[in-house]
Amino acid sequence: MACRNCKNNNQCPCQNHENDSYCGCNGNNAQNSCTQREMLHKIMSLNFAINDLALYLDTHPDDQNAIRMHCEYSEKQIELTAEYQKLYGPLTINFMSDTWDWIDQPWPWERGAY
Amino acid sequence: MLTNMYYYVKSLQYPINIRNRNPKLAKVIISQYGGPDGELAASLRYLSQRFGMPDKKSKAILNDIGTEELAHLEMVGTLVHQLTDGASPEEMEAAGLAPYYTDHGWGVYPQAAAGFPFNAVTLAVKGDPIADLTEDLAAEQKARATYEKLIDLCKDDRDVVDVLKYLREREVVHFQRFGEALNGVQEKLYQRNLYLTGGNNNNCGCNN
Numbered sequence: 001m002a003c004r005n006c007k008n009n010n011q012c013p014c015q016n017h018e019n020d021s022y023c024g025c026n027g028n029n030a031q032n033s034c035t036q037r038e039m040l041h042k043i044m045s046l047n048f049a050i051n052d053l054a055l056y057l058d059t060h061p062d063d064q065n066a067i068r069m070h071c072e073y074s075e076k077q078i079e080l081t082a083e084y085q086k087l088y089g090p091l092t093i094n095f096m097s098d099t100w101d102w103i104d105q106p107w108p109w110e111r112g113a114y
Numbered sequence: 115m116l117t118n119m120y121y122y123v124k125s126l127q128y129p130i131n132i133r134n135r136n137p138k139l140a141k142v143i144i145s146q147y148g149g150p151d152g153e154l155a156a157s158l159r160y161l162s163q164r165f166g167m168p169d170k171k172s173k174a175i176l177n178d179i180g181t182e183e184l185a186h187l188e189m190v191g192t193l194v195h196q197l198t199d200g201a202s203p204e205e206m207e208a209a210g211l212a213p214y215y216t217d218h219g220w221g222v223y224p225q226a227a228a229g230f231p232f233n234a235v236t237l238a239v240k241g242d243p244i245a246d247l248t249e250d251l252a253a254e255q256k257a258r259a260t261y262e263k264l265i266d267l268c269k270d271d272r273d274v275v276d277v278l279k280y281l282r283e284r285e286v287v288h289f290q291r292f293g294e295a296l297n298g299v300q301e302k303l304y305q306r307n308l309y310l311t312g313g314n315n316n317n318c319g320c321n322n
């Protein structure tokens with residue numbers, strides 16, 4: 001389904017937005033297509049889950065179930081982050097590219113970057 | 115793999131997109147940037163205390179929560195930035211921010227809501243795991259209480275409240291983890307018959 005604002009109809013690689021009709025973009029920033037925003041949000045939720053599980057595992061290092069979840073999310077996170085960076089530019093400075101896109105992508109604190 | 119001790123990930127921990135400018139809210143939210151129970155104090159408190167921790171769990175939890183607090187510092191700075199971004203000097207003045215505007219313009223300066231600059235006196239590093247972890251439990255509760263006061267003050271802006279609620283929730287999780295770390299340290303000290311003393315003092319005169 002396309003976003004009502006930016007009309008972006010691309011299939012999001014995160015495959016997580018079947019029922020969205022409004023992606024939260026402001027509709028006028030080409031860099032913030034539904035696809036990019038949703039993919040980044042998916043990465044952010046994975047990062048959150050990995051961090052929260054890490055804190056839990058710091059004090060419960062023998063919880064096998066939590067370790068399994070941590071592996072599952074980390075694997076997805078690595079995959080999706082690589083995919084995202086290829087499409088939309090670097091999230092960390094070790095991303096290899098022929099052009100230095102690090103300074104062109106919006107910064108997280110800027111309005112509309114999310 | 116990045117080789118620095120720390121590296122920057124170009125995303126917030128939780129998305130922030132504040133639609134309505136409102137420097138009045140920024141004036142109070144800034145306390146969680148540089149105030150007594152703010153995120154800068156939290157990250158420095160934990161990242162400094164970690165060097166004095168005695169066991170695996172407490173070292174790890176201070177390291178990892180201290181790191182997460184840095185992400186929260188960025189989130190609070192983002193709130194202040196987006197709430198003041200584009201405000202005219204007159205709007206800043208009307209929000210009671212004329213003194214702030216004079217010294218800091220549209221920058222984000224670590225200070226308390228009451229205006230005093232960040233001070234490391236707001237945190238303690240005792241080098242005593244029981245004292246430090248007990249302080250951390252209190253610090254998380256004070257941060258939670260501050261976020262609740264901010265939620266009351268910002269209740270008309272749903273974008274802001276959503277972020278504040280997220281940050282409040284993290285304080286609750288951190289409190290839980292610090293409690294578990296404290297239990298671990300206490301157990302370890304019980305094994306050595308040191309009970310509730312710091313465990314690194316060999317000259318106290320008692321036989322424990």
Ligand SMILES: [Fe+2]
Pocket residue numbers: 156183254257284285288
């Ligand atoms: Fe915290």
